[in-house]
Amino acid sequence: MPTVRIGICGLGTVGSGTVNVMARNCEEIAARCGRKVEIVQIGARRDNPDCDTSHLDVTREIFEVANNPDVDVLVELIGGTTVARELVLTAIANGKHVVTANKALIAEYGNELFAAAAEQGVTIAYEAAVAGGIPIIKSLREGLVGNRIQWLAGIINGTGNYILTEMREKGRSFQEALSQAQALGYAEADPTFDVEGIDAAHKLVIMASLAFGMPLAFDKVYTEGISGIAREDIQYADELGYRIKHLGIARRTEDGVELRVHPTLIPQRRLIANVNGVMNAVLVYGDAVGPTLYYGAGAGAEATASAVIADIVDVARTLNVRPDQRVPLAGVTQGSQGNLDDVLPMSETKTSYYMRISAHDKPGVMSQVAKICSDQGISIEALIQHEPAEDEELVPVVLLTSRARESQLQEAVNQIEALDTIQAPVVRIRVESLG
Ligand SMILES: NC(=O)c1ccc[n+]([C@@H]2O[C@H](COP(=O)([O-])OP(=O)(O)OC[C@H]3O[C@@H](n4cnc5c(N)ncnc54)[C@H](O)[C@@H]3O)[C@@H](O)[C@H]2O)c1
Numbered sequence: 001m002p003t004v005r006i007g008i009c010g011l012g013t014v015g016s017g018t019v020n021v022m023a024r025n026c027e028e029i030a031a032r033c034g035r036k037v038e039i040v041q042i043g044a045r046r047d048n049p050d051c052d053t054s055h056l057d058v059t060r061e062i063f064e065v066a067n068n069p070d071v072d073v074l075v076e077l078i079g080g081t082t083v084a085r086e087l088v089l090t091a092i093a094n095g096k097h098v099v100t101a102n103k104a105l106i107a108e109y110g111n112e113l114f115a116a117a118a119e120q121g122v123t124i125a126y127e128a129a130v131a132g133g134i135p136i137i138k139s140l141r142e143g144l145v146g147n148r149i150q151w152l153a154g155i156i157n158g159t160g161n162y163i164l165t166e167m168r169e170k171g172r173s174f175q176e177a178l179s180q181a182q183a184l185g186y187a188e189a190d191p192t193f194d195v196e197g198i199d200a201a202h203k204l205v206i207m208a209s210l211a212f213g214m215p216l217a218f219d220k221v222y223t224e225g226i227s228g229i230a231r232e233d234i235q236y237a238d239e240l241g242y243r244i245k246h247l248g249i250a251r252r253t254e255d256g257v258e259l260r261v262h263p264t265l266i267p268q269r270r271l272i273a274n275v276n277g278v279m280n281a282v283l284v285y286g287d288a289v290g291p292t293l294y295y296g297a298g299a300g301a302e303a304t305a306s307a308v309i310a311d312i313v314d315v316a317r318t319l320n321v322r323p324d325q326r327v328p329l330a331g332v333t334q335g336s337q338g339n340l341d342d343v344l345p346m347s348e349t350k351t352s353y354y355m356r357i358s359a360h361d362k363p364g365v366m367s368q369v370a371k372i373c374s375d376q377g378i379s380i381e382a383l384i385q386h387e388p389a390e391d392e393e394l395v396p397v398v399l400l401t402s403r404a405r406e407s408q409l410q411e412a413v414n415q416i417e418a419l420d421t422i423q424a425p426v427v428r429i430r431v432e433s434l435g
């Protein structure tokens with residue numbers, strides 16, 4: 001049986017998971033691949049007690065792997081965009097194929113890396129970069145190829161979903177839940193990437209590029225994190241029949257493409273509203289197939305290894321194939337990509353909104369709020385007002401609005417916050433029906 005020779009760079013959570021699963025399932029993998037898949041070298045700063053590499057060639061110098069003539073496929077699992085970019089470009093220049101789990105690298109430098117790979121006739125595979133173990137890249141690039149994709153929406157950060165779930169189900173604090181996600185190996189090296197939506201924006205832009213055939217445009221994604229979500233908002237959302245999820249949304253509209261990441265209220269009855277913990281899910285709407293939903297573990301050592309190994313096998317199966325016969329890296333063949341001119345600014349997008357207003361319990365506040373909204377063409381569709389607690393001066397008023405343009409909603413919020421009776425900033429969370 002022929003052999004495909006692998007070099008792995010980075011032996012952290014995903015690196016160790018990949019080594020372990022490759023060792024455990026080597027027979028099945030070889031049988032499916034038609035080749036023996038052999039790790040010929042590992043580049044790692046230090047050994048990892050989570051995996052046994054005593055029988056393998058381990059170097060402390062990762063560029064040795066990129067320059068090793070015995071390596072056919074370099075697997076980049078170090079993370080970051082500086083050394084990783086250099087490493088991948090070196091491997092490509094040396095005629096090696098690349099497998100990476102690094103969404104930051106693909107989202108920010110994918111256009112450059114894909115061009116370099118095309119020039120060398122090698123491939124870059126990145127299934128593990130989006131939604132961990134879920135084969136979403138394969139689905140978008142192959143399974144749904146007959147569709148015009150109209151929109152997609154996903155819970156695409158495992159750490160963030162884990163935090164929101166722990167806050168809602170166990171009443172844990174944000175910080176406590178984040179520390180737990182870090183201990184479980186879900187979080188990025190810098191966890192602000194997870195909680196502020198940057199990681200989700202990286203993944204969204206990769207999916208949008210494949211779905212809409214456009215270049216990667218990370219700087220055009222509107223990004224809002226979950227660090228401002230309060231437990232009371234999770235409770236009020238429940239009362240209204242919704243769940244708060246951190247969503248990445250890409251949608252074609254008559255006016256242009258929306259690319260946005262933000263906390264979102266979703267009706268509880270939707271399957272995706274019930275995706276909890278580290279699980280991810282992506283809902284994709286194709287004109288022919290209608291809605292399809294992809295669900296699975298979005299982070300974690302072995303779940304991510306599953307996608308890394310799928311990519312290694314995909315690359316191994318096509319080692320001797322002419323580059324133009326491989327699945328195009330960006331989903332469409334070179335020269336067929338659209339442009340970026342029609343990404344909508346956030347102020348132009350339209351959604352419904354949840355608003356929590358902290359008001360002095362004085363008569364007339366609600367009619368003032370209703371008038372401000374109606375002057376902006378926004379109607380109030382649901383409202384909750386509890387009795388104020390005995391020692392509380394401010395009453396939380398929670399509303400759901402009709403669909404409105406973001407700029408109009410912002411104007412209404414500005415006017416509400418200027419009222420004498422309103423003492424705190426208005427909490428505003430977007431609402432999507434996803435129907
Ligand atoms: N953890 C997950 O669940 C998960 C899931 C999907 C994708 N990813 C992505 O996979 C990549 C790796 O993530 P991870 O969670 O395994 O991170 P990690 O921090 O656990 O592992 C990275 C490893 O690379 C090593 N490293 C970094 N720079 C190096 C260098 N110059 N030379 C040698 N070693 C170096 C670090 O010492 C560390 O051991 C990242 O791009 C991440 O975004 C992670």
Ligand SMILES: N[C@@H](CCO)C(=O)O
Nearest residue numbers: 157158159187188299
């Ligand atoms: N930090 C990422 C890892 C998977 O990409 C997450 O929590 O989703």
Ligand code: NA
Nearest residue numbers: 127130132134
């Ligand atoms: Na994936």
